[in-house]
Amino acid sequence: MGRQPSCDKVGLKRGHWTIEEDNKLMNFILNNGIQCWRLVPKLAGLMRCGKSCRLRWINYLRPDLKRGAWTEAEEDMIIQLHSQLGNRWSKIAAHFPGRTDNEIKNHWNTKIKKKLKCLGLDPLTHKPNNQSDNSAIKTEEIREYNSSSQEQEIVKELDLQDFQMQENGQNLNTSLNEQKSTGTSSSSLDEENKLLCILDEIKEFPKMEESLGIQDTQPLDISYIGVNNDFQMEDPFQNWINSPFQWEIFRSLGDNFL
DNA sequence: AAAAATCGCAACCGCGGCAGA
DNA sequence: ATCTGCCGCGGTTGCGATTTT
Missing domain, CATH: 1.10.10 (Arc Repressor Mutant, subunit A)
Incomplete structure (x- = not known):
């Protein structure tokens, strides 16, 4: 049995x-x-x-879900990962903390696929379609998706930001652990910005409360979060689950929430 | 203004790998 | 060792929202 x-x-x-x-x-x-x-x-x-x-x-x-519009940098990364991993959405989603495989899959099917087709690329192989396949594509559509020099600059800027955010994420543990062990803080603007990136994610919680019809909850204790330095950018949700202080956030929301 | 078409996304379905009985 | 359920994943569907005619 x-x-x-x-x-x-x-x-x-x-x-x-x-x-x-x-x-x-x-x-x-x-x-x-x-x-x-x-x-x-x-x-x-x-x-x-x-x-x-x-x-x-x-x-x-899930409290760590990041809802909202996709950036060009995120789309580019999806395309790049899809070219390497294929339709393994869960693997792709692992590179996007706060995004679900379902969300990525939907975005691929509704937006990115069309975008690639308009660029004359096969969404499956990521290689250029043959000439006959392209004949149906309107010149106007191609023009729309071929980046202008200005758009390319924007994409480059987003890529740079994306890279810097990843770098910040990798450095964050180190810097936070340094602060923890030495008991001091560099208190530079740079460090503050790193923390703000993470706090922005946590600030998404009130949206969830709103969608659940929960009101009159207490604000998050940001200072408390700041002194608990066990973040790892690779898998924030797992860390969130594993970390007792994160659950403390929900307790601080009061009886209305629980 | 109303009907039709299209889009976007949440949810379901079915399959395969793994693990419990 | 085998059978069968659980879990996670990818494909697909259904429906409400939005846009077009």
Whole structure:
């Protein structure tokens, strides 16, 4: 005999999630963590299968999700990674903290694919299409997507920023650990900017509260975050989960949240 | 202003690898 | 050793929102 079935489909709710369901799932996971998805809906009082709960959490409720428009630099990186990894969206998503594989996949299918086609590139192989395939493409569309010199400058600038952010992320642990061990801070503008990059991410939390209809929560204790220096840019979510002080943030939000 | 077409995204489905019984 | 469920992944679908006619 194997395990119990994870998903008895009889009587289970499907389709879009309500705010009430979101709250139940969020409260349960924040209070209990994730041991076994099969048990989550039962224990959280949801008429959903574990698979559906997992998907909802990963793609929508996770506190570290970064929502918003994609930058040119991000799109370029997706294209580059896709050329190396193919449709392995989870692998690609690993390079984009705060973005989900589903989000990247959707963006690829709805935007980037078309962009590549208009550039005369095959989205599958990333190689130029043959002449006959290109014949259908309007000159105007090609002109639209071929970067002007001005646009190329912008892209270069975004690439540079992206590189600098990555570099900052790598250096951040070192500098923060230095501060921790020496008890001093360089207090340079540069260091402050590095912290602000991370705090910007954390500030996304209120948007989530708003979407859940939660109000009158306390502001995050930024100074508290600043003295806990265990950030690793490679996998912020895992660090977030592993880090007790991050859970402390939610407790500070008060009873309205939990 | 209304209908039709298109877009964007959340959610579902099915498969494969892994691991528990 | 084998069977079967769990989990994660990629493909696909459905539907609300937006744009076009």
